[in-house]
Amino acid sequence: xxxxxxxxxxxxxxxxxxxxxxxNAQVKRVNLKVGKLAAVVPESLQFCFQIAxxxxxxxxxxxxxxxxxxxxxxxxxxxxWTAHExxxxxxxxxxxxxxxxxxxxxxxxxxxxxxxED
Amino acid sequence: MYExxxxxxxxxxxxESNKPHAHHTGGGDTVxxxxxxxxxxxxxxxxxxxxxxxxxxxxxxxxxxxxxKIFAEKGVFVINVMSSPGSGKTTILEKTLxxxxxxxxxxxxxxxxxxxxxxxxxxxxxxxxxQVNTDAFGGDCHLAxxxxxxxxxxxxxxxIDLLIIENLGNLVCPAEFDMGEHLKIVVLSVTEGEDKxxxxxxxxxxxxxxxxxxxxxLPHLDYDRKAAVQNxxxxxxxxxxxxxxxxxxEGFDSWxxxxxxxxxx
Numbered sequence: 001x002x003x004x005x006x007x008x009x010x011x012x013x014x015x016x017x018x019x020x021x022x023x024n025a026q027v028k029r030v031n032l033k034v035g036k037l038a039a040v041v042p043e044s045l046q047f048c049f050q051i052a053x054x055x056x057x058x059x060x061x062x063x064x065x066x067x068x069x070x071x072x073x074x075x076x077x078x079x080x081w082t083a084h085e086x087x088x089x090x091x092x093x094x095x096x097x098x099x100x101x102x103x104x105x106x107x108x109x110x111x112x113x114x115x116x117e118d
Numbered sequence: 119m120y121e122x123x124x125x126x127x128x129x130x131x132x133x134e135s136n137k138p139h140a141h142h143t144g145g146g147d148t149v150x151x152x153x154x155x156x157x158x159x160x161x162x163x164x165x166x167x168x169x170x171x172x173x174x175x176x177x178x179x180x181x182x183x184x185x186x187k188i189f190a191e192k193g194v195f196v197i198n199v200m201s202s203p204g205s206g207k208t209t210i211l212e213k214t215l216x217x218x219x220x221x222x223x224x225x226x227x228x229x230x231x232x233x234x235x236x237x238x239x240x241x242x243x244x245x246x247x248x249q250v251n252t253d254a255f256g257g258d259c260h261l262a263x264x265x266x267x268x269x270x271x272x273x274x275x276x277x278i279d280l281l282i283i284e285n286l287g288n289l290v291c292p293a294e295f296d297m298g299e300h301l302k303i304v305v306l307s308v309t310e311g312e313d314k315x316x317x318x319x320x321x322x323x324x325x326x327x328x329x330x331x332x333x334x335x336l337p338h339l340d341y342d343r344k345a346a347v348q349n350x351x352x353x354x355x356x357x358x359x360x361x362x363x364x365x366x367x368e369g370f371d372s373w374x375x376x377x378x379x380x381x382x383x
Binding site: 002005006009010013014017018019022028032037038039040085086087088089095096097098106107108109110111112113114115 | 164165166167168169170171172173174175177258259260290291293294315316319320323351352353354355356
């Protein structure tokens, strides 16, 4: 529901990350990691991104979303697995002492920038 | 912080489109090693990949850290109460204030998209109340750290022991935004369906306590109270669950006792 705010934040971070020594820099792609448990719907974020990039150096950019699975680990028996349901109980020893290894990401990993040479 | 990675573009396999497309890295779905994969359409352009590695919400998280520092300095304990719309948050808070405000100096921040109805209801318990209407922020669906930072300017924090934040009715977005609070509380009412914790797992995962509200209605409903609690515990085995009625105040004693222990501890 807050994908527009997220999209605007992504644009802000990406614009601020363009090195000042690049002339006519155009961001061609933004690479983003989104965890399965992040409160973000990728399709909705794509839609908002297309609106948020208008009139910015990102206007030709794609948003490349890498979805990160929910990986959890039992702190008692060390078993680690990919969870397809939001159940945070150990599948082996039934412990509730579970940590999330991945799945909460909402990270910009990089931008790909084109610079005109002429 | 960033570093350069020259992706050495020479060959272009396909035109740029507005849709996200797969990288040609020979399987896997990593995105950082893109040498010569031909992603860009401008033959005059040289492409560089600039590593960023930043959390999209790190601006929020940084302000939340500042809030947390201020709260610690001033000795203010902060709780963030979240739920879907209509679960009974405001009634719970009215009753909670009635129990707590004689012994603790409370303040309330209420978030809504529109109206000051909830703030009006929560005034009159001796605690200062600030209403935040997020339509001024674009109709946001949650409160964020910067909103709280601004809102607390309305209070003399030296005179406050417990700050209660009533978030917007929404089980999705508020879970993602740290505001610097000490406790996150989720309210779920028995009119909402037993499987809500499984449908909105992040909310139940990040919270310290869940209040299962409106249990006075149970005789009129086909509600499996056990299943609801089990589902909450599947998502968060360590969460504290209180079954309460904000109407009859059944179950309130243990909720108030727990909350009091937490903010006094």
